[in-house]
Amino acid sequence: MELPRPPDLMSVPRPLDGLDDGAWLDVIQKMDEVYSRLLADEVALEQKNAQLEASQQLVYSLLSSMSDVLVAADAQGQIEQTNQALCELVGSTDAALMGVPMHSLLYHGQGADLLQGMMQRTTHLRQGDTVELMLRDRAGQSVPVDFTVTPRYDGRRRCVGYVFVGRPMAEIKRAYRQLHEAHEALKRTQQQLLHAEKMSSLGRLVAGVAHELNNPISFVLGNVHVLNRYTTRLRQYLDAVHAEAALSHNPELMVLAQKLRIEPILRDLPSLMDGTIEGAQRTASIVDGLKRFSALDGEEREVVDVNAVIERAIHWVRTGMKLDFDVELQACPGCVVLGNAGQLLQVLMNLIQNAYDAASALPDVTPVLKIKARREACWLEIQLHDNGPGIAPEAMSSIFEPFFTTKPVGKGTGLGLSISYGIVERHAGTLTAHNHPQGGAEFVLRLPAVQK
Template identity: 60%
Template sequence: MSSASRPPLHGPSQIEGMDEAAWVDVIGKMEEVYSQLVRDEIALEEKNTQLEQSQQFIFSLLTAMSDVLVACDENGRIEETNAALRELAGRSEEALRGRPLAELLAGDGDRERLRVALDNAPRRGSTIELELLDAQRQPVPVDFNITPRFSIAGQLVGHVFVGRPLGELKRAYHQLREAHEALKRTQQQLLHSEKMASLGRLVAGVAHELNNPISFVLGNVHALQRYTERLREYLGAIHEQAGADEQARLRAKLRIDYLLADLPSLMEGTLEGAQRTADIVQGLKRFSAMDRGERSEVDLNGVIERAIHWVRKGTAPAFEVHWSAGEPCTIHGNAGQLLQVLMNLVQNAYDAAALPRHSGDNPAPALWVALQCDGDTARISFRDNGPGIASEHLSRIFDPFFTTKPVGKGTGLGLSISYGIVEQHGGRLAARNHPGGGAEFLLELPVADPHSG
């Protein structure tokens, strides 16, 4: 056949009887298949990346867990462990995979408990305490939570054991208990510090109160000592039978007549000073039970009067306090603790009223105290003429350690402790700004039942 009679080899319409339109359609389909393959490959790569990220995330979780983790198949053979378990057992992942979990247990009793737990594990899991052998082959108690694993079809395929060595829990509990004890000791020290501050104010008042009668007694005793020397010299001359002229001379020189006339007043003054001192000590003893839980019938008028008296004598001699005792009002409580509360309120009122004002108007510190017995409730109000309480401080005024005083001038515990004491007495302590100016503290206490015990 000549070349002129052969069909062209390059014409698509001549290949196997396909025309040009069919060939174009085949090429288009091939391009679509290729594009889909590219898309599928990209999606597959994305899925692989996500899978790798998920595996890395799970691996990081297992590594970071401080609790031990073991995943077993339905026969109790180890499939997966975490770093905490491998570190405890002292074995590698390869050495553990496929081994029975029972090999890690310390004794036959633990193995039997494990077998029973696996045979009877509920679908939601259970707990069991087992002893694992550590790297030194020493038993370590571990509290395990057992959770069953299921396939997509819902069939049991194994269990997951997650637990924490009880030794670690015991150490954590021991550390927590030590921290709690340290906190209690610190709290007791702070309470003691605040009580010492209250006691310091009380002692300052007592010292000032005792100063006058003791000074008077000391002055009289010194005078009596001088008189004793004169009497000894004069009586010595009489015993030696000195002449009448010598006795008269000594009598005039030693002023015996004046001495004898002055002795009664000296003795009377000394007794009065000693009695005044005894009265102060006796009054102090009635309010010295701050650290004891003793409770009795307490006259609120007397406690208020003593609180005002001791604060003024101790730290605020120029404090103008407007108070007058009213009708008898008795409550059942601890006199020493109530005195501490009232002294704290009076002292705080003085500290607030003595603060300098921004306006430059600084009136003399003053306090108005009122007691009212209304039915079964005694109400005491303390209103000062200070600048009042800032609105942002009103909600925190009784919080522990909160204080607006300069550093070194207050612990921030006085009002908090007072609040607690009042609550222990079944009462209520509140603070507000008085409409007429200054701060006002309101104390309510239940009145003692006259028919009770």
């Protein structure tokens, strides 16, 4: 702005009547002072304008560089100011958002009542509040934003609007979910390592126990069979003695036989011998299982057709044990692994037998087993899903431990799954169990596949 220059002294009109030259000089001096003050005010005004522009540029740069979204709204919730982060999030310009209701940014209007109630609450409490709102992004998808809402006041402490500062939580929640999954995977790996170490220690311990038990069990079995033959001979002899006593009418011998309960003893001896032999044989089978559980894998490996092993296991369980149940097999043509066919057959027969036992425990339920074999990258996965009651949560962490069983006494030794676990582990695979979402238990056997 350019101010008018003061009049030149030479162009000053002739003094009017009644005014001398001194008066005119005073007037001209006052005009110079006023002009000087106007120049100083102009310089100060230009400095203030420059400072104001610098402040506005700073505020604009700060708003543009904020990663958090910012919205300034009036008392009715109409948008008055936004920042670049919000514009990029919702895919709109700052000019297009001016005067738009705040609730129009919500995804399908979800949370409009929550937004209105929060604005009223912050006004009443005269302090900020926090709420999570679902905004609609530029792709039309919902994105969670954690907003902090603060009321704005004028000089008379009247609420004239609100300031919304929010942080999109999608990336944070995704990172948290990935961190949680990594933590769970780490815990599973740690449990597997602890379990593998525990199984290795148990294997060494069981090998020694089985070796020590094998000799006395052999003695018991051998002696009981001999004692059984002796019992037969003694019975023949006592029958002859009793017959002779009856013929000779020896009442003392007959009274002694009744007093000693010789006849009941002779009748009980066969069942006692059979029970002793059965118990010894059962103990021998347990020891044999312990030996297989602890044995090192010294057998030669060969290429094994997994489908053939599964079909053979189903056949032997059905025909050998005379079990009636439905099996739905989804084979994997051409899937082969490197391993021992006999040991893998033992694993699958044990899993199929356990599936039948679990499903048959439910009344009025036909046992059904779904077996699915599939190739996944460099792994072969076999899933066995039964329609039984599932695995109890308290038993989930113990099902692969030796001697742990949920079957009644006499129905299981608790070694089947532990032996199967050891066999699969020696094949560089994994055997896991969980409850299926559709009910029942599901065992998953994973083995390294042969690369063709």
